[in-house]
Structures are given as C-alpha cells and as structure tokens.
Amino acid sequence: MRCKSKGKVNEMNLDMPSHISDDHSLVLSTTTIMKIAKEQLKLYTSQNHDAYSIIFSPLIADLGLSPQVTEEVELVLLLLVSAEMLANRQLDCARELLNLCINFSLSAGNPVQRVVYYFAESLQNRINKGTGIQPIAAKIDAVNPNIMEDVLMDPRTDVIETEQMLPFRKVTQFTGIQAILDSVKSFKRIHLIDFGIKTGSQWTILMQALVGNGECPPEHLKITAVGTxxxxxxxxxxxxxxxxxxxxxxxxxxxxxSDLRHINKDLFESKVGEVVAIYSDSRLWTLLAWPNHLQSLIQVCKSLDPCVMVVTEIEANTNTPIFIDHFNEALFYYSAIFDSLETCIGWNHQYRAVAQGVYIGRCRGRRKTTQVGYNTYKDRLQDNQPNILHQFTKRNSPLY
Structure with a gap:
C-alpha cells in the first residue's frame, strides 16, 4: 500500500504511521487507509454529495495516492457510505452498495480487502435479519460463536501455535501469570479460578514458576475451571x-x-486456608448485554475475597446505542487486528485462517445493544472490589 506523494495526505493531519522506502513512496497501514477514507467522507458530506456521486467523485485523485491505495480508499469509502445509509434506514441502497463491497473485496486478500469483506457481510446480514430475509449461505469463514469455547480449548497444534504467534496474546498472558505468581507465591495452598481456561497451557508456566520458588513450594494447587x-x-x-x-x-x-450469568459463590468449594486468585481472559465482555448479570458476577468475585483478580479485557467504545459510532470504532479495531495478523502471520500462512476465525468469530455472539460501555464496566469493577488488584491489559474491542 504505497503513496507517490505525501503532500496532500499530510495536509489531512492524520498522524499516520509510515515508512519511507528507497523509492520514496509511503507505506500506509490499514488504519491509515480508514482514516483517509473517513476524512474523504466528511469532505463529500460537507459538499452535499449524494451516495452515488460520492462513489464516482474525482476528489480522491487529488490526494496524490498510488493507484493501489486509491482503490483501497475507494473500497473503504464504499463501505462507510453503506454504513451511513444503513444508519439512515436507506436499506435498499445500502444493500446494493454492500454487494459492490463484497464483489470488490476478498476474505483472502490484503488487510483492507479482508476488513471490508467481513464488515460488508456483517452489515448485509444485519439488514437481512432486520427485514426478515434469510441469507442463502454464510460466506464468512468465522467460527460459529456457539462452538467458540470448544475452539479455544482445542489442544490442536494450529490453535496453540496461532496464539503463540501473536505478540499481544503473549504480552497479556505472561503479564497476567506474573501478577498471579507475585500475589500467591508466599502461600502454601492456592486456589486458582479461571473463567475461561482455554487449553490450560498458561497454567503449566505458573506450575513451573511455583516449583522454582524454593523458599515456599506449594502444598496444594487447585484450579477451578468455569465453562459450558x-x-x-x-x-x-x-x-x-x-x-x-x-x-x-x-x-x-x-x-x-455453567454460563457466567449463573455463577454463585457456593459452586467454588473454597476451603479455609486457601488463598484465592481469579483469572478472566476476555470473558467479562460477554456479559455487557446483561448488566445485571455482570454486576452479580462481580459481587460473587468480591465474596470470594481473592488476593488478586487478573482481568485481560477489551477497551473500545463499541457498545454504544448509536450504530454508526460503534461501527466506526469496530472498523478501526479490526483494521489494527488485521494489520497485526498480516505482520505476525502473513496472508498466505497456513494458520492465518485459524486466527481470522478466532478473532472474527468470537465477536459475533453478543450483539445486543446496551448503554453499558467499557468505562462503565471498568468503573463497576473498581467500585465493587476495592480490595482486589486489577490488571487491565488493554486491547481494543471486538464487540461489534
């Protein structure tokens, strides 16, 4: 994704990450492409262009972009206009434009094409669901949210290796394990509660660290896994x-x-003399659609009196009641995710489809609109559990 000239693009004040190669062209990230397209949409809107004139307007040519980047900006612009039409209940026009997005993008293409493809499919499904039209076939190669737990707990090599290839997964995992180790290493009897244990491989690291702690080796380690x-x-x-x-x-x-919505304290069989540690890796966001259940779970955690609670969770305002706001927030999130997958795994790697399935599929379960956003969610944790250490490892939100 290259740009012949920086002049017009820099005038937009995008604060974009870039790398100047030997031929003095500009390499643009997917998020930067999204920013350019969004700025163009604002410009078109201010000039009272209608949808179809926006698509065929020559204004993009004035930016000095290379043909490839121009095509990518136009594709994203097509998606943004589709979303605006959907927000304004212009469903027929939105459906037509989304069909163009799908035809001009690829689930196996570059990051921009993949993001547009998945979002266009999701918006089209949203329109079909709202109008009572049954989709002919699901084209998205996402993992069905109903079997997501099975996928994340699958010990197959491709799932494990895919997780290990993503730096943000390593950082969040090792930070959480270290926080728990620092808090429990001086205790003899340890009760670790995991709200989403996945393959469990992370706890082999904790075991090795506890054994290496010669000063106070554990007399007993108990792990309680919560899942369905x-x-x-x-x-x-x-x-x-x-x-x-x-x-x-x-x-x-x-x-x-048990589902997290139906957890109560009596299920955990805590014993006198045990120190409790709670670990939740990208699980609490699934309760945002049910704020009362989230509140109840937090109260259960508080009643267990843990010495540490590690929460690795999403941070983006994608749960707002305004459709176009959480659409834009999610669009930038996935742009960053797909750039990361491209860098860490590569478009033609055998495990990229697995990574896309996990990180796209896991977001497609809970779509219920609610007033509860990330900040409210974090405030509730802090307000209800002042005696617990919270390790918030920040990541953007897949809650679109």
Missing amino acids: SLIRMQEVGKRLTSFADTLHIPFSFKTIV
Missing part, C-alpha cells in the same frame, strides 16, 4: 494433572459447568 463444555474441561484437567505429576505438585482440578 464439560468434556473439553475434563480433557484440560487430565493434561494439567499429568503435568503437575511430573513436577510433583499436589494438584486437583475442579470444573463448574
């Missing part, structure tokens, strides 16, 4: 038990088969 897939959790428990045996750590694994 009993078979998967039992498989995780067997692997962790086997690993603990190799390290000679007294270990027990408990399961709570």
